[in-house]
Amino acid sequence: MFEIFGIPSQALFAQLLLGLINGSFYALLSLGLAVIFGMLNIINFTHGAQYMMGAFVAYMLLQYLGVNYWAALVVVPVLVGLLGILIERLLLQHLRKLDHLYGLILTFGLALIIEGLFRNYYGSSGQPYQVPEALRGGRNLGFMYLPNYRAWVIAASLVVCFATWYLIERTRLGSYLRAATENPTLVRAFGINVPRMVTLTYGFGVALAALAGVMAAPIYNVSPQMGSDLIIVVFAVVVIGGMGSIMGAIVTGFMLGIVEGLTKVFFPEASNTVIFAIMIIVLLLRPAGLFGRAA
Amino acid sequence: MRLAASLAFAFAALIGTAAQAQETTVKIGVLTDMSSLYADATGPGSLVAAKMAVQDFNPAAHGLKVEVVSADHQNKPDVGSNIARQWFDVDHVDAIVDVPNSGVALAVSEVTREKNKVFLVSGAAISDLTGPKCSPNTIHWTYDTWMLANSTGKSVVKTGGDTWFFLTSDYAFGHALERDTTAVVVANGGRVVGSVSHPLNNQDFSSYLLQAQTSKAKIIGLANAGGDTINAIKQGAEFGITAGGQHFAGLLVFISDVEALGLKTAQGLVLTETFYWDMNDATRAWTKRWQTERKGKLPTMIQAGVYSAVLHYLKAVAALKSAADGKAVVAKMKEMPTDDPLFGKGMVRADGRKIHPAYLFQVKSPAESKYPGDDYILKATIPADQAFRPMKDDHCPLVTN
Numbered sequence: 001m002f003e004i005f006g007i008p009s010q011a012l013f014a015q016l017l018l019g020l021i022n023g024s025f026y027a028l029l030s031l032g033l034a035v036i037f038g039m040l041n042i043i044n045f046t047h048g049a050q051y052m053m054g055a056f057v058a059y060m061l062l063q064y065l066g067v068n069y070w071a072a073l074v075v076v077p078v079l080v081g082l083l084g085i086l087i088e089r090l091l092l093q094h095l096r097k098l099d100h101l102y103g104l105i106l107t108f109g110l111a112l113i114i115e116g117l118f119r120n121y122y123g124s125s126g127q128p129y130q131v132p133e134a135l136r137g138g139r140n141l142g143f144m145y146l147p148n149y150r151a152w153v154i155a156a157s158l159v160v161c162f163a164t165w166y167l168i169e170r171t172r173l174g175s176y177l178r179a180a181t182e183n184p185t186l187v188r189a190f191g192i193n194v195p196r197m198v199t200l201t202y203g204f205g206v207a208l209a210a211l212a213g214v215m216a217a218p219i220y221n222v223s224p225q226m227g228s229d230l231i232i233v234v235f236a237v238v239v240i241g242g243m244g245s246i247m248g249a250i251v252t253g254f255m256l257g258i259v260e261g262l263t264k265v266f267f268p269e270a271s272n273t274v275i276f277a278i279m280i281i282v283l284l285l286r287p288a289g290l291f292g293r294a295a
Numbered sequence: 296m297r298l299a300a301s302l303a304f305a306f307a308a309l310i311g312t313a314a315q316a317q318e319t320t321v322k323i324g325v326l327t328d329m330s331s332l333y334a335d336a337t338g339p340g341s342l343v344a345a346k347m348a349v350q351d352f353n354p355a356a357h358g359l360k361v362e363v364v365s366a367d368h369q370n371k372p373d374v375g376s377n378i379a380r381q382w383f384d385v386d387h388v389d390a391i392v393d394v395p396n397s398g399v400a401l402a403v404s405e406v407t408r409e410k411n412k413v414f415l416v417s418g419a420a421i422s423d424l425t426g427p428k429c430s431p432n433t434i435h436w437t438y439d440t441w442m443l444a445n446s447t448g449k450s451v452v453k454t455g456g457d458t459w460f461f462l463t464s465d466y467a468f469g470h471a472l473e474r475d476t477t478a479v480v481v482a483n484g485g486r487v488v489g490s491v492s493h494p495l496n497n498q499d500f501s502s503y504l505l506q507a508q509t510s511k512a513k514i515i516g517l518a519n520a521g522g523d524t525i526n527a528i529k530q531g532a533e534f535g536i537t538a539g540g541q542h543f544a545g546l547l548v549f550i551s552d553v554e555a556l557g558l559k560t561a562q563g564l565v566l567t568e569t570f571y572w573d574m575n576d577a578t579r580a581w582t583k584r585w586q587t588e589r590k591g592k593l594p595t596m597i598q599a600g601v602y603s604a605v606l607h608y609l610k611a612v613a614a615l616k617s618a619a620d621g622k623a624v625v626a627k628m629k630e631m632p633t634d635d636p637l638f639g640k641g642m643v644r645a646d647g648r649k650i651h652p653a654y655l656f657q658v659k660s661p662a663e664s665k666y667p668g669d670d671y672i673l674k675a676t677i678p679a680d681q682a683f684r685p686m687k688d689d690h691c692p693l694v695t696n
Contacts (some may be wrong), residue, residue: 008509119334124334125552125555126525144508145508145534147535220499229498261502264502268492271502272494
């Protein structure tokens with residue numbers, strides 16, 4: 001057992017592992033955001049509220065219909081994704097031709113409305129949501145006690161992130177989507193329904209946010225402000241990773257989770273702001289982000 | 296033409312002032328956290344409590360006209376002091392009530408002193424408000440960090456919790472609570488082995504809990520409140536804190552937090568409040584009325600404190616027949632003994648500290664709770680004269696002469 005910078009090595013490895021867990025949430029959320037911005041050029045400020053809706057719908061399903069966590073993992077993203085599709089069809093599609101900023105203002109306003117509605121009905125202290133039976137308890141790894149649920153979070157988010165990356169970068173559907181973003185008119189000429197692809201992609205991004213919400217429900221407080229606290233950090237992650245890059249969002253998400261974890265050990269008071277400090281440095285040195293393609 | 300216009304203005308002004316000469320107008324501002332982590336412990340419930348106090352006082356019978364306004368300070372001292380300034384300068388507000396978040400309360404206290412208005416603190420905890428930062432315009436009503444430390448802190452140390460590790464909210468309140476509790480722990484033979492500061496409104500406590508576990512302290516003192524306390528306790532259960540033999544000391548826990556955690560997770564937690572809805576018939580009756588506006592919620596001591604403070608303030612204003620001079624109203628409030636159905640009989644000290652008994656509660660287990668809201672067992676009552684810091688230890692400039 002040795003010491004690094006005055007911290008015992010065991011404690012350091014433990015904090016790195018915890019940072020990885022937080023990084024999985026950042027990765028999942030920034031993945032959805034990167035898909036929506038990279039593919040559709042929509043700045044989706046409602047992402048945090050959709051993450052919160054995922055957690056709340058999971059809570060409501062459990063409370064009122066007795067639907068357990070495992071079913072919620074599948075049902076909730078579909079439900080919230082459908083809501084996302086509704087938003088896109090009713091509101092966002094009309095802003096397609098305009099400046100990005102209109103989409104930002106619209107989605108920001110939506111986020112405030114959604115949060116206000118939930119807070120009005122449920123208050124701000126949060127709702128209880130138990131960790132599912134199968135994932136309770138934990139194991140002693142020697143250098144720390146790792147709850148089973150947190151290990152599941154890392155594994156599940158790695159799988160989802162990799163699957164999404166594969167879908168977009170390596171399959172035919174993904175290639176249609178990437179082409180539709182680069183040159184919609186030409187792709188339409190080939191007979192592919194571009195508006196429908198855009199709508200489904202938005203729904204998919206929203207579903208990813210909702211999935212992150214369901215996974216967060218047992219460990220983080222299910223409260224109306226859970227999304228707004230996280231969304232600013234997630235935007236910073238997406239900006240650092242590069243706005244159009246899927247792999248960039250995933251890798252940066254995990255990396256920044258680790259950096260934040262280390263900051264919590266050495267200088268906890270700065271743990272809130274270290275990600276933004278990194279964002280400023282990255283933007284100064286590489287304006288397109290670490291993995292981004294220059295516009 | 297110009298003569299006619301100025302004559303018309305003069306006439307209108309005359310009529311305006313003539314109308315006001317009939318009764319004294321008093322405006323009370325409820326400045327609170329409506330949208331963030333303290334919104335359930337204070338927030339809309341505090342506004343309801345203030346309105347109930349006005350209603351129960353019956354202003355018309357005393358020749359007063361009372362208006363209540365409210366605003367959200369979002370836990371930001373600059374937003375809070377800007378709202379206070381606008382209220383005092385432009386909107387003719389005479390008294391500000393509540394203000395959870397000690398950072399905002401310190402700022403608003405200075406603004407109130409400058410404008411010679413009245414500040415009735417119910418939400419904020421920092422004991423400096425009746426200590427080095429005491430003011431002739433401020434009364435600290437419901438509770439403070441010294442009371443919490445000497446009630447919860449002392450009882451935990453006396454039952455064997457002699458090594459402490461603090462999880463502190465990184466702003467004025469957290470540091471004050473940690474400071475006051477450290478003094479109690481050390482004075483009673485205990486030892487503080489470490490502490491870590493976390494940002495306000497923090498989602499993930501895993502890293503800090505891990506540091507607490509590594510410290511091997513018997514007690515993890517939670518020098519935070521509201522959503523932060525809830526998160527820390529929830530995640531503590533997940534990381535097997537209690538299974539590992541350590542215990543949480545919830546230094547500031549409200550009944551809204553207990554409800555959010557659920558009795559299964561919160562059971563056994565020891566906490567101190569100065570009001571409990573189920574204490575006696577008077578508190579139960581008041582709670583029922585409060586609940587008509589706040590269905591499904593339970594009132595916390597902060598919200599009860601807002602009711603008590605506004606009631607006593609209006610009594611003082613009625614006695615003086617004016618709300619204009621803040622110092623005079625506060626002096627009157629210190630002169631008159633207090634009496635209301637929620638806190639019983641009490642008084643306000645020269646340093647601005649309202650005195651009433653404190654109650655040490657323990658959270659019931661789900662089996663012990665017989666009906667919704669039946670959350671607490673009363674473990675001890677600390678009489679009013681012992682619950683708060685003695686004036687001689689205040690270092691308050693108002694008292695030292």
